[in-house]
Amino acid sequence: MLAILQQSQGTLNTALEQVSTGLSVNQPSDNPTAAASMVENTIETGDVDEYTQNVSTSLATVKQASSVLTSLVSSLTSAQDAGIEGANGTSSAATMKIIANQVQGILDAVISDANSTVGGAYLFGGTSTATPYTADATSPTGYTYNGNNQTSTVAVGDQTSVAVNLPGSQVFSNSSDNVIASLSSLVTALNSGDSSAVQTAVTAVGTAISFVGQQQVFYSNAESQLSSQETFLQQDTVTLTTQESNLIGVNESTAATDLSQAETDNNAALAAVAKVLPNSLLNYLSTPS
Amino acid sequence: MGGLNTALLIGVSGLDVAQGALDATSNNIANVNTPGYTREEAQVSELAENDSNGQVTGGGVSLDGLQSIRDELLNMQINQQTSLQNAADSESSSLQQIQSYFSSTGADLASAFSAFSSSLVELSGNATSASAQAGVLAAGQSLASAFNSTANGLTGVQTQADQQIPDTISQINTLSSQIAQLNGQLAQVPASENGGTTQDQLDQDVQQLAGLTNIQVTQTNHGETITTGSGTPLVIGDKSYSLSSSTGPGGLQQVEDANGNNITSSISGGTLGGSLNIANQVIPGFLTQLNSLASQFATAFNSAQAAGTDSTGNAGAAFFTGTSNLSDAAANISVGLTSPSQLAVNSSLSSTGNNIANLSAALTTALPSGQTAAGAYASIVFNVGTAASNANTQSSAIGDNLTQLNTLQGSVSAVSIDEETANLMRYQTAYEAASRIVSTVQVLDNAALNMGSSTSF
Numbered sequence: 001m002l003a004i005l006q007q008s009q010g011t012l013n014t015a016l017e018q019v020s021t022g023l024s025v026n027q028p029s030d031n032p033t034a035a036a037s038m039v040e041n042t043i044e045t046g047d048v049d050e051y052t053q054n055v056s057t058s059l060a061t062v063k064q065a066s067s068v069l070t071s072l073v074s075s076l077t078s079a080q081d082a083g084i085e086g087a088n089g090t091s092s093a094a095t096m097k098i099i100a101n102q103v104q105g106i107l108d109a110v111i112s113d114a115n116s117t118v119g120g121a122y123l124f125g126g127t128s129t130a131t132p133y134t135a136d137a138t139s140p141t142g143y144t145y146n147g148n149n150q151t152s153t154v155a156v157g158d159q160t161s162v163a164v165n166l167p168g169s170q171v172f173s174n175s176s177d178n179v180i181a182s183l184s185s186l187v188t189a190l191n192s193g194d195s196s197a198v199q200t201a202v203t204a205v206g207t208a209i210s211f212v213g214q215q216q217v218f219y220s221n222a223e224s225q226l227s228s229q230e231t232f233l234q235q236d237t238v239t240l241t242t243q244e245s246n247l248i249g250v251n252e253s254t255a256a257t258d259l260s261q262a263e264t265d266n267n268a269a270l271a272a273v274a275k276v277l278p279n280s281l282l283n284y285l286s287t288p289s
Numbered sequence: 290m291g292g293l294n295t296a297l298l299i300g301v302s303g304l305d306v307a308q309g310a311l312d313a314t315s316n317n318i319a320n321v322n323t324p325g326y327t328r329e330e331a332q333v334s335e336l337a338e339n340d341s342n343g344q345v346t347g348g349g350v351s352l353d354g355l356q357s358i359r360d361e362l363l364n365m366q367i368n369q370q371t372s373l374q375n376a377a378d379s380e381s382s383s384l385q386q387i388q389s390y391f392s393s394t395g396a397d398l399a400s401a402f403s404a405f406s407s408s409l410v411e412l413s414g415n416a417t418s419a420s421a422q423a424g425v426l427a428a429g430q431s432l433a434s435a436f437n438s439t440a441n442g443l444t445g446v447q448t449q450a451d452q453q454i455p456d457t458i459s460q461i462n463t464l465s466s467q468i469a470q471l472n473g474q475l476a477q478v479p480a481s482e483n484g485g486t487t488q489d490q491l492d493q494d495v496q497q498l499a500g501l502t503n504i505q506v507t508q509t510n511h512g513e514t515i516t517t518g519s520g521t522p523l524v525i526g527d528k529s530y531s532l533s534s535s536t537g538p539g540g541l542q543q544v545e546d547a548n549g550n551n552i553t554s555s556i557s558g559g560t561l562g563g564s565l566n567i568a569n570q571v572i573p574g575f576l577t578q579l580n581s582l583a584s585q586f587a588t589a590f591n592s593a594q595a596a597g598t599d600s601t602g603n604a605g606a607a608f609f610t611g612t613s614n615l616s617d618a619a620a621n622i623s624v625g626l627t628s629p630s631q632l633a634v635n636s637s638l639s640s641t642g643n644n645i646a647n648l649s650a651a652l653t654t655a656l657p658s659g660q661t662a663a664g665a666y667a668s669i670v671f672n673v674g675t676a677a678s679n680a681n682t683q684s685s686a687i688g689d690n691l692t693q694l695n696t697l698q699g700s701v702s703a704v705s706i707d708e709e710t711a712n713l714m715r716y717q718t719a720y721e722a723a724s725r726i727v728s729t730v731q732v733l734d735n736a737a738l739n740m741g742s743s744t745s746f
Contacts, residue, residue, distance in 0.1 A: 003692045028388045028674025029681060035391075036671035039399040043652075043663050046403035050410035057414050121415070127635075127643060129417050153643075155413035158653055161646065281707040 008262070008269040015259040018250045025248035034247040041247065045240045048233055051156050055230045057119065058154045058164045062226060064118045065165060066219040069212055072113055072179070076209045079106045079183055083202035086190050093193040100190035107183040111143060114172045114180075126150045126167035133168065133180075141184040145173050156229045162222055166215060177211035293730050293737065295339065295346055300726030302349030306333055307720035309352035314712045316355075317704045325493030327357040327702040329485075357485055360701045364492055365506060367694045368499035372558030374687045375500040379453075379563030380571070381680035383446050387575070388677045390442040391670045398666055401435035404428045406652050412634065413645040422600070422629035425648075429608060433622045436583050440619035443572050443579070450568035454542045455534050457501055457561045464498045465515070465529035472512030473527035498523070503558030519555030521546040541569045575673060576619070582665045584618040585656040593651045597633030597644025605633025605644070 018024055028035040085091065086099040114124050114133050125132040125147030136144035147168050153161040172179045182204040189197035310331035320326040332355070336348030393399060408428035412421040471491040478485050491513065498504055503518040511526035522530050530547040537543040542565065543553040553569070556562050587609035594605035611621035626632065636644045651662075658665055 003688075027385075027392045027677070028670050029384070029677030030674075032671045032674030032678055035393075035674045036667040038393065039402075039667035039670055040663050042393065042399045043403040043406050046407040047410050050407040050414075054410060054414035119415075121417070127416065150643075152416070153413075153646075155410055155646065155649065161413070281710040285710065 004269055005273060008266045012259075012262040012266045015255065015262040018255045019252075019259050022250060022252070022255075023248050024250045024255075031248070037247055038244065041240055041244055045237075045244070047158070048236050048240060052230070052233045052237070054154050055156050055226050055233060058156065058162060059223065059226045059230070061118050061121075061123065061164050062219050062222045064116070065123045066216060066223065068113050068116055068123060069171070069216045069219065072110060073209055073212050073216075075106050075110050075113070076179070076183075076205055076212065079103050079186060080202055080205045080209065082106075083186050083190070083198055083205060087195050087198040087202055089195055091195075096190045096193050096195075096198070100187050103183060103187050103190060107180070107187060110172070110180065110183060114168055122147065123165060124168035124171055126165075126169070127152050133172070141173070141178070141181045143173075143180055143184075145169050156226065157233070160229065162225050162229070163218075164222055164226075166218055171212070171215050174211070177208055179208045179212065182208045293733055297727060297730040299347060299349035300723050300730060302336065302351065303723030303726065304720060306331065306350045306352045307716045307723055309355070310712070310716040311720065313355045314709050314716060318706070318709050318713075321704045321706060321709075325489050325496075326486075326704065327359045327489050327492075328704045329355040329357055332356045354479065355485075357488060358702055359484070359488070359492070360698065361508070363694065363698050363701065364496075367691065367698060368496055368504065368506065369558075370687055370691045370694060371496055371499045372503045372562070374684065374691055375560045376503075376558045376563040376566070377680055377684035377687055379560045380567055381677070381684045383450055383563075383567040384571070384673070384677035384680050386446050386449075387443060387572070388673050390439045391673045396435060396438070398432075398435045398439055399663075399670070401428070401432040402652070402663055402666060405432045406649070409645060409649045409652070412632075413643075413649065416634045416643045416645055417600075419629060422632045422634065425632055426624065426626060426629045429626075430624045433609065433624050436579070436619045436622045440576065440579055440583075440617075443576055444620065447568050447572040447576075450564040450572070451542050453564045454544070454561065454568070457559075457564065458532050458534050458544065461498060461501050461523070461561065462529070462531040464494050464501070465523045465531070468494050468498065468513065468515060468524045469527050469529035472524065475512045476527075499559065501559045502556055502561040517546075517552065517555060518557060519552055521550075521552050521555070541573075571676060575669060578665070578669045578672070580615055580618040581658060582619070582656075582662065582669070583622045584612040584615050585658060585665075586651065586662045587612040587618070587622060589654075589656055589662075590648065590651040593644070593647040594633045596636075596647050598635045599633050600630040600635070602635075603631075606631055608632075 017026055025031045025034050025038070082099050082102050086096045091099070111133050115131055116123050122129070122132050127150040128147040130146040132147040133143045133145060135142060145168050149167050149169050151163045151167065152165045153163045155161045173181070182201065186198065186201035186205060189201045310333070313329045313331045317328045332353040334351055334353055336351050338348050339346045391397060405425075405428040408421070408424040412418070412425050415421050468491060471487055471494065474487050475484060475491065478487050484491070495504070495506060495513065495515065498515065504523065505516050505518065505520075507514045507516075509526070513524065514522070514526070515524040516522050517532075521532075523532070524530070532547070532552075533545050533549075534542055535545065537551070537553075543551050544556055544561070544565070546552050553565060556565055591607045591609060594608045597605045599605055607625045609622055610625035611623045612618040614621070633644050633648070636647075653661060655661055656665060660668065
């Protein structure tokens with residue numbers, strides 16, 4: 001009888017544990033296979049959370065960089081317009097100097113764009129933490145690149161990483177399509193009042209505009225890659241959560257039913273034992289007279 | 290020729306027998322809750338007939354003794370199952386403790402691996418961030434201490450099991466000498482009593498002994514001979530032989546017989562068998578798996594670290610240390626770096642970006658064992674869970690079996706109040722009837738003595 005009570009109490013405890021923790025596997029022995037699978041699930045879930053975090057940070061970086069490039073194109077276009085105005089042959093040297101100042105202002109704005117940061121990190125410094133462009137009188141363009149040539153790649157999935165930036169040496173001071181050099185030579189040409197040199201410089205700025213346009217493709221590709229990865233990670237999170245609940249979760253209604261069943265069984269067992277225990281033949285005999 | 294005296298003697302023999310049967314019943318009722326008590330029955334036989342000059346009369350009844358009702362075969366089965374049950378119980382309770390170190394508590398190795406992996410992913414999003422680097426170092430320290438506490442937890446359970454072994458052996462020795470003593474006393478008990486209460490005590494001791502280790506019981510002329518599973522004698526007649534324990538090679542406990550021979554491998558059942566299995570087989574097995582995981586993972590991560598350079602441009606120093614000795618790698622693993630800036634985030638080949646993918650790869654690529662770190666740890670969790678679940682299942686299966694055997698034994702040997710109450714009434718009636726014979730004979734005697742006397746009527 002005690003064995004029956006113990007068994008029924010054990011079932012009740014298990015049901016209670018499942019309802020109170022919401023888990024069907026509270027220790028490895030409850031289901032060794034599920035417990036082992038949960039090890040991978042736990043690690044994967046943690047990683048996916050971080051990947052999602054990385055994706056949203058990278059998206060911000062890429063969008064920021066993309067908008068910087070858009071503003072760079074418009075800066076370059078206004079420099080080009082100004083250059084064309086200066087090269088039309090009717091401008092006086094004084095007018096050309098005024099235009100040169102104007103283009104110098106655009107160049108300053110471009111340098112400030114090139115030094116823009118997101119979350120404290122430089123967008124166009126490669127993987128370096130140094131300010132990408134600083135003024136340098138010894139440089140032909142007047143500026144030196146202090147960053148490195150590396151591209152930052154961010155892990156956004158197991159085996160998946162996305163390059164999220166282009167170094168300044170690629171975008172702004174590329175040896176073949178040097179944006180900064182094109183602007184600075186335009187300034188020099190305008191200052192010197194040499195309209196044919198201005199003409200050449202304006203052409204170079206035009207080439208720079210189309211080059212920057214090509215660089216924008218990199219960022220829009222990265223953006224779409226990150227967006228699709230974001231969707232994938234959301235699905236992955238759902239899959240992992242579903243897997244977790246399949247492995248170790250309890251169906252609440254089943255657990256609640258089990259608990260009430262176990263309670264009823266336990267009560268019945270207790271009542272039965274209480275009824276059986278005190279009865280013996282002695283109960284039905286009259287006391288000897 | 291039979292006379293009134295014969296009738297009187299027959300009546301008195303009936304009184305004696307009823308008296309003896311009442312003694313048995315009252316002893317049974319008194320011992321209804323005594324552990325190991327075997328119910329007694331009065332053994333009654335009729336006395337030889339009187340043949341007097343061709344006239345045959347019954348000779349009355351005699352009480353041969355009070356016999357204990359027991360089933361030796363059943364006792365043997367119970368002993369055997371008790372051995373198995375205690376071994377499974379002792380293993381199950383140790384494994385219950387062990388598996389608590391592998392349950393998902395937030396401080397377990399799975400959570401630590403997860404946090405470490407996440408910290409590396411976070412670092413890959415921002416390789417130069419000092420806080421992300423510090424996060425990796427902190428997560429590495431948590432991982433090392435999760436290894437330490439899991440290994441120490443296992444060793445702790447092993448030490449507990451080790452400590453139980455000498456205690457169990459001293460209990461075995463005490464019981465052996467008690468049984469030897471009872472064997473000596475049993476020789477004095479008349480065979481008709483089937484051992485009586487001495488046998489009850491002996492059975493009780495033997496069952497306790499069976500709970501401690503696997504034994505074989507042989508009935509001989511000199512009482513019960515008891516040996517361990519391999520035939521090492523514990524009790525022969527009224528002599529007992531002590532076991533002893535010592536620490537053998539590799540710090541493992543071993544059991545020796547009275548002559549100093551190592552009999553560890555032959556002990557499988559009972560608390561002793563359970564403790565030996567846990568301390569010498571189960572825990573060393575888990576520790577080996579854990580140590581090889583700690584050592585292989587540390588080696589893989591350290592070589593990824595060595596492939597890069599740290600924030601100050603130096604070659605990556607070993608991230609994990611303390612794993613050079615495989616036998617205590619998990620207990621000794623610690624983080625060797627003192628500053629987050631020592632993390633080899635940069636690739637030593639300047640054109641290939643950073644080194645973080647290499648560091649993460651230590652977690653995601655297969656170790657020399659053929660499994661990833663997570664996979665290897667999952668295998669350990671699976672093994673621990675399976676062992677614990679098997680021990681539980683075995684314990685409850687044997688428990689059911691034992692309950693059944695005990696019920697069977699109860700129906701043979703235990704005292705039933707109902708039966709004893711019925712017997713009480715039966716023997717009461719028999720006693721009353723026998724005493725009626727005596728009083729009737731007395732009346733008849735008086736009548737015979739007063740024959741011819743006018744005053745008597």
